[in-house]
Amino acid sequence: MPTLSVFTDVPLARKLEGSLLKTYKQDDCPNKMFLAYRACMTKDGSPWVSDVVHKTRLQIAEDPSLDYEYLPTMGMKSFIQASLELLFGKHSHAIMENRVGGVHTVGDSGAFQLGVQFLRTWCRDADVVYIVSSQQEPHGLIFRDMGFTVHEHCIWDPKKLCMDPNILFNVLEQIPSGCVLVVGNIADCKLTQSQWIMFLSTLKSKQIFPFFDVPCQGLHSGDLEEDTKILRYFVSSGFEFFCSQSLSRSFGIYDEGVGVLVVVALHNQHLLCVLSQLMTFAQALWLSPPSTGARIITSILCNPALLGEWKQSLKEIVENIMLTKEKVKEKLRLLGTPGSWDHITQHNGTHGYLGLNSRQVEYLIRKKHIYIPKNGRINFTCVNHNNIDYITQAISEAVFFTRSRENSLPKEKNP
Template sequence: MKQFDAVARVPGDPILGLMETFRADPNPAKLDLGVGVYRDAFGLTPVLAAVKQAEQRLVDQESTKAYVGGHGDADFGKQVTRLVLGDDAALLQRAGMTQTPGGTGALRLAGDFIATCLPGRRIWLSDPTWPIHETLFAAAGLSVAHYPYVGADNRLDVPAMLATLNEVPIGDVVLLHACCHNPTGFDLAPEDWRQVLDIVRSRELLPLFDLAYQGFGDGLEQDAYAVRLFTEALPEVLVTSSCSKNFGLYRERTGGLLVIASNPDALAAVRSQLASLARNLWSTPPNHGAAVVATILADEHLRACWQEELEGMRQRIVTLRHGLVKALEPYGLSEGFAHIAEQRGMFSYTGLTAEQVRRLRAEDAVYLLETGRANVAGLDAERLDALARSIARVVR
């Protein structure tokens, strides 16, 4: 009996599938704006100098490869918690981080915690959101609902978002992108965040922040604004943090789930549940990436080096955004695509239709998702004019 014959084949992930198609394309001028990784002026995803130095230090000084425990590297947790929340001593006393395999692992751990310990809560996601949010929380057994975020005119629709959040049942969970919204690039302004906070507080919702791009939007401190606003005002908040983008540690799968509870006793109870859940997911997390991050953040020289490199990446993305809008001027399209310069982070909801995206791929080997989402960090400054010319052709 061959038992695998009955196993159905499922469609591949659209982003990973796009990567495979791109790699197989023989066109030497092909351009990958699909996969969400940062690329430098040479088209490479570099290993940061601060990371290289920290790794060498670990090679020279690391004395064991023993397990790091259910909550992971304690130094990593301490350092990243301060990176996210700042140095507010009172807040830190009721905050604790559980290290996870990347931000995705943190999201799955949060989903399992909600399903296990807060049964019956629905989780509300922005429309649109990162596609894995949808499948990940469903796999954790949660009921998924949506609040509006971007309207049909490809603009942030704050009134619609607030109106829907005002109708969310008491006690439900709402996932919020702390900065650099994926996939749209549209972020809430401080006054918008304060309105969301008022609703979350009045309806006793549990906010779950996805903080995957700290430092890629307006800067390290600025990008933590919403998280700090909510954690200072509310007794309970969940935050998933990723080091993939801001430390360039994509393949090291380095992240954490940060819990802010009303008091240390409540925090201890939640953390006991997280350790139990993690035991059945990955037992203990991988340590190399976490040790690198902890080493960098604890060392004044390495931290300064890292922050300089991170700011350089952020500024490059900002320059590319403005450069593309400028390149569209000769075609009379700069106003129609002005939102690209207004968005934040790696991604842009360009406003291109699925048919226009397919034409870009077929005619010019320009690869982006059929939703129109483009990875701005994959652009090449020297090819902005060519890209603008291609866009002009498909939109007319």
């Protein structure tokens, strides 16, 4: 008699984001291109790694004093301290008052996994979370798995071709008191000073708990302080919050999965209690975080010469991205591509929206073998002097083709 499998009723999960990459790899076209890599890419099409990382990695490998013992559950203290100073500034009053701390986490999502576990256990009334971001975030999956009701809102308006602050304020109007608000990559939220004051005031009046995400500090504007100045404003305004600080992309060590769950409290005693609970969750989740990436980052952040070199590399990358965006916009203009393309250069960061609709994206994939997500959000570091002409020509063709198809369709007569 055959044994009945315990996996008989397990269905296939829905396709993940990687399915686009899989389709790309199966394409035999020699001119195919993939513009949706998460990593920052170099001109020769390989993942960018800061030069200081290579040097530091070699120094660490040759250090005879390292014993590769398990790290404490909280992680490497020097790494946490250096990360907090990077986020809030070395002379932050909150750091000096010992009301800011963190736990060394695993992977890009480890901080969210840890933070959501804490909220589920100790903030039971906060069972609803609103997520606002410029793109679809994976954080919602973690909240759902922990039993939260999740509402997701994209602040990118595909009709206006901009990050629309009105979307954010519409969410604030409808969000019930006592909820959790996740802000994905806060550097994308372009608000005026008066709008930020209004934003903070609403959070306080509704007792909403903020959970921020800083996925690539320094790669947005090229200025480490500029990318996190709003977080410092929250700290100075007396807010308590969690923040996922991922450092892998900023240094180019994508496979290391290095991050920190940052905790900001009103008092040191509160912070110590929260950190003690987080450590019990971390012990159950991973017991001890990996050390190599943390050692590399700490060595760089604590060495003035290496720190300066790393900052310069971030600045150069961002300047190259801005130049690439300018070139893309200008080439589309010279090709006479219908529509306005100013939105390409109006927003910072490695990734940005082209402003294409689903038919135009499909045209690029099927006809030109250029693979981009359905929402048209590409990694601009994938665009270089070797492929920019082909890409812009293809975009122009896609826009012209879909518009001619739409114009050729018979128009409905008014009754």
